[in-house]
Amino acid sequence: MTKxxxxxxxxxxxxxxxxxxxxxxxxxxxxxxRESFVPVVPARAVTRQYEWDMTxxxxxxxxxDGDAIEVSGTLRTADGKPVRGALLEIWNANxxxxxxxxxxxxxxxxxENFFGMGRVLTDYDGTYRFWTISPGxxxxxxxxxxxxxxxxxxxxxxxxxxxxxxMYFPDEPNNATDPxxxxxxxxxxxxxxxxxxxxxxxxxxxxxFDIVAGGRNATFFE
Amino acid sequence: xxxxxxxxxxxxxxxxTCGPYFPIYFGDDSLEDLTxxxxxxxxxxxxxxxxxxxxxxxxxxxxxxxxxxxxxxANAMGIYRTPGTEGHPxxxxxxxxxxRLRSHSGEYSFCTIMPGPAPGRAPNITxxxxxxxxxxxxxQLFFADHPANDGDPLLLGLxxxxxxxxxxxxxxxxxxxxxxxxFDIVMAGDNExxxFDDLES
Ligand SMILES: [Fe+2]
Numbered sequence: 144m145t146k147x148x149x150x151x152x153x154x155x156x157x158x159x160x161x162x163x164x165x166x167x168x169x170x171x172x173x174x175x176x177r178e179s180f181v182p183v184v185p186a187r188a189v190t191r192q193y194e195w196d197m198t199x200x201x202x203x204x205x206x207x208d209g210d211a212i213e214v215s216g217t218l219r220t221a222d223g224k225p226v227r228g229a230l231l232e233i234w235n236a237n238x239x240x241x242x243x244x245x246x247x248x249x250x251x252x253x254x255e256n257f258f259g260m261g262r263v264l265t266d267y268d269g270t271y272r273f274w275t276i277s278p279g280x281x282x283x284x285x286x287x288x289x290x291x292x293x294x295x296x297x298x299x300x301x302x303x304x305x306x307x308x309x310m311y312f313p314d315e316p317n318n319a320t321d322p323x324x325x326x327x328x329x330x331x332x333x334x335x336x337x338x339x340x341x342x343x344x345x346x347x348x349x350x351x352f353d354i355v356a357g358g359r360n361a362t363f364f365e
Numbered sequence: 366x367x368x369x370x371x372x373x374x375x376x377x378x379x380x381x382t383c384g385p386y387f388p389i390y391f392g393d394d395s396l397e398d399l400t401x402x403x404x405x406x407x408x409x410x411x412x413x414x415x416x417x418x419x420x421x422x423x424x425x426x427x428x429x430x431x432x433x434x435x436x437x438x439a440n441a442m443g444i445y446r447t448p449g450t451e452g453h454p455x456x457x458x459x460x461x462x463x464x465r466l467r468s469h470s471g472e473y474s475f476c477t478i479m480p481g482p483a484p485g486r487a488p489n490i491t492x493x494x495x496x497x498x499x500x501x502x503x504x505q506l507f508f509a510d511h512p513a514n515d516g517d518p519l520l521l522g523l524x525x526x527x528x529x530x531x532x533x534x535x536x537x538x539x540x541x542x543x544x545x546x547x548f549d550i551v552m553a554g555d556n557e558x559x560x561f562d563d564l565e566s
Contacts, residue, residue, distance in 0.1 A: 162498065176519045183446065303447075
């Protein structure tokens with residue numbers, strides 16, 4: 144039996160990936176200690192009442208610039224079980240591609256009506272839903288003209304389920320050249336929101352994003 | 366998973382980088398100091414207070430700014446709070462064992478209690494790193510000079526240099542009596558910290 148696991152890939156044209164990706168193969172974990180590598184995130188109900196609607200800072204303030212969208216879906220483990228009460232921490236750039244983050248020095252336009260961060264919990268069926276503004280793409284590497292395609296960041300934690308991922312948008316011109324999308328290869332499609340019409344709610348477009356938490360950790364205690 | 370379950374398994378969503386802008390806004394003081402619940406509450410974890418301090422470095426020895434670190438450990442009695450230990454008499458109701466912080470600079474400081482040795486193990490803390498440019502990576506730190514290190518199954522599988530790279534080293538005592546330990550993580554390069562594969566293991 145080999146004692147070595149995966150060799151992590153380095154994102155092409157991604158300087159940070161080059162600087163920070165381990166070069167040695169990962170080590171396999173001996174079975175006797177495997178359980179200790181399963182962090183169990185305690186229930187943390189740190190959401191605020193209006194955070195599910197990121198299209199405005201609060202209900203009494205105007206809508207931010209750009210297209211309002213709904214993102215909804217389920218959170219399940221690979222064996223199909225819904226993950227209940229998991230925390231989704233969500234952040235995305237505004238319509239102009241700017242984050243309201245003190246380390247975003249891009250100089251792109253801030254939108255005074257857009258906060259860009261929100262939290263929701265999955266319900267009993269593992270479903271979730273939030274509204275936000277469709278994010279702008281932003282220039283990640285001005286020197287070579289590489290853009291980051293439109294994307295929404297999601298950090299998901301609940302019990303042994305823990306992943307950070309991004310939802311992408313179909314048919315975006317910059318999808319194909321994104322370093323992380325290249326590393327995902329054919330599996331990139333799993334991270335794509337699937338458009339649906341929203342005739343009855345006050346948003347321009349819906350995207351379905353069903354999330355499956357893979358790996359042994361997610362089902363370790365079942 | 367059985368073969369049949371494996372064949373029916375849903376395809377996992379790809380993990381992805383957290384990028385450079387993981388919201389500082391999502392920070393939670395109670396996850397950066399596991400020794401107490403809140404300054405206004407008379408409750409706290411049992412055990413010796415420790416402060417873990419260190420740097421997260423990239424391939425060139427530069428600080429890895431903007432990293433998100435998560436910690437997972439047993440309580441002072443060596444018990445992890447998991448679905449498997451529900452109702453265990455040695456569960457500490459004031460200690461979950463899970464911590465999280467985001468470091469602006471790449472230097473970090475995390476307050477917790479010294480984990481007790483779980484059965485068959487040396488005291489350890491699992492550390493998960495998220496950062497721009499990478500997906501989740503994970504390792505486990507130990508406490509230098511602890512006698513149980515010599516028999517720990519994880520450490521025994523590593524060569525001496527790598528074992529050494531997983532050691533937090535004592536670095537004095539803080540004013541309030543917390544023991545200070547230093548632990549640096551090297552994400553890539555010559556002195557690279559060993560990282561473990563929890564997908565293929
Ligand atoms: Fe981003």
